[in-house]
Amino acid sequence: MPTLLRRGLEYLCAGLLFVIVAIVFSNVVGRYFLHSPIRWSDEVSLFLFLWLAYLGALTALMAGRHYSFPGLIDLFPPKLRLAAKTLSDLIVLVMLGVLVWCGVQLVDLLHFQRSPAIDLPLYYVYSALPLVSFLMALVVAYQIVARLRGAPELGQEPVEPSSNPDPL
Structure with missing residues (x-):
């Protein structure tokens, strides 16, 4: 069970990272090519990154890879x-x-x-x-x-x- 939970957290962290990259990339495309930035993208990516950092620390601890x-x-x-x-x-x-x-x-x-x-x-x-x-x-x-x-x-x-x- 702990292994399954840890694997689920790893997938959740990977999913959060994918969403962050997609939001930031979309904002870059919108800002520099379409001249229309996504106004909420910086805030949402920052909030998701905060959750990613904490959940990543939990995942590392569960995997025995912490300091x-x-x-x-x-x-x-x-x-x-x-x-x-x-x-x-x-x-x-x-x-x-x-x-x-x-x-x-x-x-x-x-x-x-x-x-x-x-x-x-x-x-x-x-x-x-x-x-x-x-x-x-x-x-x-x-x-x-x-x-x-x-x-x-x-x-x-x-x-x-x-x-x-x-x-x-």
């Missing part, structure tokens, strides 16, 4: 390695909690503001911060529990054998 120091931590003995990774994840959890708290305050602060070009309530855009930070905190908590139980962490799941044998 870490594996070369240094792998030098530790197994029990110290477990303690170092867990301590690191606990610090990340605290930071994500701060991001959720501050993000909720930001969304509340922007509750009555609307974007100038498309008249979208800004809390839709900036709700990405607390929402994705909360989801990342769930992933980190899952990682801690999986590590302490000896189960594979996200991004380290066993790979299912392919139905097609390697031709080499």
Whole structure:
């Protein structure tokens, strides 16, 4: 299930990137060739990019591709390695909690503001911060529990054998 969810997030991020590129390209064509820019394109592409950045960070975290120091931590003995990774994840959890708290305050602060070009309530855009930070905190908590139980962490799941044998 986590692999399926991560794959869905990857496709969502790819789709958002495609939409951003299409909007920006259409605006360039409209501005320089048709002399009629799309007035809302910069705003929409900026808002989509913000969501793409947060969802991309969540996807990277779920795939085990987020920042870490594996070369240094792998030098530790197994029990110290477990303690170092867990301590690191606990610090990340605290930071994500701060991001959720501050993000909720930001969304509340922007509750009555609307974007100038498309008249979208800004809390839709900036709700990405607390929402994705909360989801990342769930992933980190899952990682801690999986590590302490000896189960594979996200991004380290066993790979299912392919139905097609390697031709080499």
